[in-house]
Amino acid sequence: MSLLIAGTMAFDAIETPFGKTDKIVGGSATYAAWSASQFTHTIKQISIIGGDFPEEEIAALKAKGVQFDGVEQIQDEKSFFWSGRYHMDMNTRDTLITDLNVLEKFNPQLPDSYQDCEFLMLGNLMPSLQTQIIQQLKNRPKLIIMDTMNFWMDIAMDDLKKTIGMVDLLMVNDGEARQLSGEYSLVKAAQKIMDMGPKFLIIKKGEHGALLFHANHVFFAPALPLEEVFDPTGAGDTFAGGFIGHLARTKDISYNNMKTAIIIGSAMASFVVEKFGAQRLKEISKEDIAKRLNQFVDLVNFDIDIE
Amino acid sequence: MSLLIAGTMAFDAIETPFGKTDKIVGGSATYAAWSASQFTHTIKQISIIGGDFPEEEIAALKAKGVQFDGVEQIQDEKSFFWSGRYHMDMNTRDTLITDLNVLEKFNPQLPDSYQDCEFLMLGNLMPSLQTQIIQQLKNRPKLIIMDTMNFWMDIAMDDLKKTIGMVDLLMVNDGEARQLSGEYSLVKAAQKIMDMGPKFLIIKKGEHGALLFHANHVFFAPALPLEEVFDPTGAGDTFAGGFIGHLARTKDISYNNMKTAIIIGSAMASFVVEKFGAQRLKEISKEDIAKRLNQFVDLVNFDIDIE
Numbered sequence: 001m002s003l004l005i006a007g008t009m010a011f012d013a014i015e016t017p018f019g020k021t022d023k024i025v026g027g028s029a030t031y032a033a034w035s036a037s038q039f040t041h042t043i044k045q046i047s048i049i050g051g052d053f054p055e056e057e058i059a060a061l062k063a064k065g066v067q068f069d070g071v072e073q074i075q076d077e078k079s080f081f082w083s084g085r086y087h088m089d090m091n092t093r094d095t096l097i098t099d100l101n102v103l104e105k106f107n108p109q110l111p112d113s114y115q116d117c118e119f120l121m122l123g124n125l126m127p128s129l130q131t132q133i134i135q136q137l138k139n140r141p142k143l144i145i146m147d148t149m150n151f152w153m154d155i156a157m158d159d160l161k162k163t164i165g166m167v168d169l170l171m172v173n174d175g176e177a178r179q180l181s182g183e184y185s186l187v188k189a190a191q192k193i194m195d196m197g198p199k200f201l202i203i204k205k206g207e208h209g210a211l212l213f214h215a216n217h218v219f220f221a222p223a224l225p226l227e228e229v230f231d232p233t234g235a236g237d238t239f240a241g242g243f244i245g246h247l248a249r250t251k252d253i254s255y256n257n258m259k260t261a262i263i264i265g266s267a268m269a270s271f272v273v274e275k276f277g278a279q280r281l282k283e284i285s286k287e288d289i290a291k292r293l294n295q296f297v298d299l300v301n302f303d304i305d306i307e
Numbered sequence: 308m309s310l311l312i313a314g315t316m317a318f319d320a321i322e323t324p325f326g327k328t329d330k331i332v333g334g335s336a337t338y339a340a341w342s343a344s345q346f347t348h349t350i351k352q353i354s355i356i357g358g359d360f361p362e363e364e365i366a367a368l369k370a371k372g373v374q375f376d377g378v379e380q381i382q383d384e385k386s387f388f389w390s391g392r393y394h395m396d397m398n399t400r401d402t403l404i405t406d407l408n409v410l411e412k413f414n415p416q417l418p419d420s421y422q423d424c425e426f427l428m429l430g431n432l433m434p435s436l437q438t439q440i441i442q443q444l445k446n447r448p449k450l451i452i453m454d455t456m457n458f459w460m461d462i463a464m465d466d467l468k469k470t471i472g473m474v475d476l477l478m479v480n481d482g483e484a485r486q487l488s489g490e491y492s493l494v495k496a497a498q499k500i501m502d503m504g505p506k507f508l509i510i511k512k513g514e515h516g517a518l519l520f521h522a523n524h525v526f527f528a529p530a531l532p533l534e535e536v537f538d539p540t541g542a543g544d545t546f547a548g549g550f551i552g553h554l555a556r557t558k559d560i561s562y563n564n565m566k567t568a569i570i571i572g573s574a575m576a577s578f579v580v581e582k583f584g585a586q587r588l589k590e591i592s593k594e595d596i597a598k599r600l601n602q603f604v605d606l607v608n609f610d611i612d613i614e
Contacts, residue, residue: 088491184395187534208515211532220606222527225518227494259609293611299527300607302566304600 002067002116003248004141005032006046006108006133007123007237009053009071010080013097014233014276017088021231024277025057027080028123028147031234033066034281035241035268036121038289040248041065044114046133048106051075060282069111077102090229090273091206110136119248122146122167123237127159134166143253145169147240150176165197168253171240173204186211187218200258202243204236212262214255221262222299224270224292231276235269238281242268267292309374309423310555311448312339313353313440314430314544315410316360316378317387320403321540321583324395328538331584332364334387335430335454338541340373341588342548342575343428345596347555348372351421353440355413358382367589376418384409397536397580398513417443426555429453429474430544434466441473450560452476454547457483472504475560478547480511493518494525507565509550511543519569521562528569529606531577531599538583542576545588549575574599 007029014021029047036043044067051074058068083097108129120141122130130146144167152160153176164170170193174186181189190201190213201213207229209222243265247253270292271280314336321328336354343350351374358381365375390404415436427448429437437453451474459467460483467487471477477500481493488496497508497520508520514536516529550572554560577599578587 185534185536187532205515208512209527209529218532218606219609220529220532221609222516222529222607225494225525225527227492229492256610260611263609263611297611299525300529302526302528302570303563304567304570304604 001118002042002044002114003036003040003119003121003244004044004046004070004114004117005029005036005121005123005241006130007032007125008080008103009045009047009049010082011052012081012233012277013083014231015085016090016231017086018228018230019276021276023081025054026082026234026277028234028237030057030061031237031272031278031281032121032123032241032244033061034064034278035238035265035272036245036248037061037064037066038268038281038284038286039242039245039264043067044070044117046070046108046110046114048072048074048102050077050079050102053079067113069113070108072106074102074105077105084233086232090232108133108136115139118142118251119244120144121240121244122163123240124149127152127156127163130163131159131166134163142251143168143244143247145171145240145244147171147236148176150179153179161196164193167198169200169202170198171202171204171236173206173236177201177203190218200255202262204239206232206235210239210262210266212258214258217255219259219262221259221266222296223266224295224299226270226273229273232273233276234278235273238272238278239265239269241265263293263296267296308425309349309351309421310343310347310426310428310551311351311353311377311421311424312336312343312428312430312548313415313437314339314428314432315387316352316354316356317389318359319388319540319584320390321538322392323397323538324393325535325537326583328583330388332361333389333541333584335541335544337364337368338544338579338585338588339428339430339548339551340368341371341585342545342572342579343552343555344368344371344373345575345588345591345593346549346552346571350374351377351424353377353415353417353421355379355381355409357384357386357409360386374420376420377415379413381409381412384412391540393539397539415440415443422446425449425558426551427451428547428551429470430547431456434459434463434470437470438466438473441470449558450475450551450554452478452547452551454478454543455483457486460486468503471500474505476507476509477505478509478511478543480513480543484508484510497525507562509569511546513539513542517546517569517573519565521565524562526566526569528566528573529603530573531602531606533577533580536580539580540583541585542580545579545585546572546576548572570600570603574603
């Protein structure tokens with residue numbers, strides 16, 4: 001039984017108020033796999049890369065148990081490239097360059113070895129591709145989660161709603177939840193989005209934490225207040241990877257276990273923003289994660305004696 | 308032993324995307340007293356009002372144990388009046404009218420009956436008046452908390468820093484914490500502000516909750532996700548009133564008890580925004596508060612088994 005992660009494996013060039021990088025490895029599936037690999041060791045990637053994607057990155061991920069049978073590599077072409085500049089608040093950014101490159105040819109074909117999928121994470125991709133991946137699975141996974149972005153709401157809302165209707169859990173940020181639902185109140189937005197199909201909804205609020213909605217329940221996971229956010233790129237994908245990595249490890253998809261999973265995702269996100277790229281995810285140990293989780297416990301734990 | 312609350316008792320006229328009011332009773336000390344009176348019954352107000360301040364409001368507060376010996380009333384003049392319009396996010400607002408009226412003559416003189424003060428809450432006022440109140444107390448209270456605003460940072464920073472140096476706990480919003488410290492990171496801002504004197508700092512983030520800092524500890528209290536925020540006026544003062552009301556009731560000023568107090572303050576704030584003015588604070592019962600506190604427990608409570 002395995003965790004499938006679909007998304008981009010790409011290059012980014014990032015500017016923040018605190019520094020800038022040349023092209024570094026990025027992509028939603030890359031961040032998610034690094035994060036999830038801290039918790040589970042049968043991860044199968046679905047992506048497309050060019051001949052320029054570094055062998056060392058592939059080898060390093062393989063060493064963590066990440067399989068590449070579902071990653072198409074086109075040797076003569078370039079990997080997807082994104083470049084952006086973050087504003088001072090690190091929550092908003094301007095896209096400087098988007099070179100789709102191989103992504104234009106992405107036509108995911110799942111190998112037979114991927115049919116044991118128990119957990120499916122659909123990173124941000126064109127909704128019709130996300131649907132195509134779901135449809136190729138002969139047995140429905142135990143849990144399908146998807147990420148998406150406002151871009152698809154602008155240009156492919158019907159396709160997007162179709163995909164949303166097929167998944168168990170949708171993950172969007174606050175602005176996207178408002179755009180998707182047409183409601184300003186996140187509580188109202190959550191109800192409308194869950195009416196579209198997903199039984200669970202996570203609304204990410206960046207430095208302000210994340211909300212998990214299910215039926216008439218709501219759970220809030222804070223973001224850890226940090227001295228410095230160095231590079232927020234990949235924070236959402238890292239969060240998603242930690243979230244589904246924990247669920248895949250425990251094989252428990254209850255609302256209660258999702259609360260734990262969202263805290264774990266938040267802890268992983270709090271690491272990735274400390275350096276450019278996925279560097280921190282490669283460095284940290286189980287002990288680092290346990291220590292960080294304790295900080296989350298201290299952050300929100302209180303005693304109350306309700307009269 | 309008593310809780311002293313200093314601040315404005317005033318009129319507001321409010322426009323939100325959901326409605327507008329004529330002149331209604333408001334003011335920092337009014338909201339704080341209504342909120343604190345749910346928890347403690349010896350509250351002594353320090354304020355100034357005009358002849359137009361409603362007798363019924365005074366009678367209603369007195370019935371809740373709020374004393375008025377330190378409230379000066381100038382019969383021939385008008386109470387302080389503020390009018391504002393909230394934007395869609397309910398976090399930002401434009402001031403339309405500020406009529407200082409009696410506030411220009413405010414020269415607080417504490418009656419002898421106020422010398423038993425154990426807890427002092429300095430609502431937002433000119434910093435030199437906040438200092439004057441502290442200096443009139445012969446015995447230092449067990450705890451002094453103060454609120455302030457960016458306006459005083461713009462025009463009276465030296466006076467403000469002097470007052471901040473005299474208190475135990477400062478309460479500001481995120482923008483104000485950044486302005487006061489010159490640091491964008493709230494963690495760095497908190498350290499700089501605590502270096503100015505206060506051992507405790509609360510940074511309010513509106514719908515994104517509040518952070519409590521103490522030494523190298525940080526605690527996060529979420530805001531309850533609400534279907535509708537009807538009128539955010541007074542939310543900060545209501546939060547402060549609930550916070551200090553709980554501390555005054557329990558007479559425990561430990562960091563641990565402050566965590567509980569900040570959750571109670573957040574619960575009270577979640578009520579006040581449901582209607583215009585302090586109306587909800589007048590209606591709610593102990594049972595309503597207990598139920599709301601349980602919602603906060605559900606909102607952030609999670610199990611984690613750290614390996």
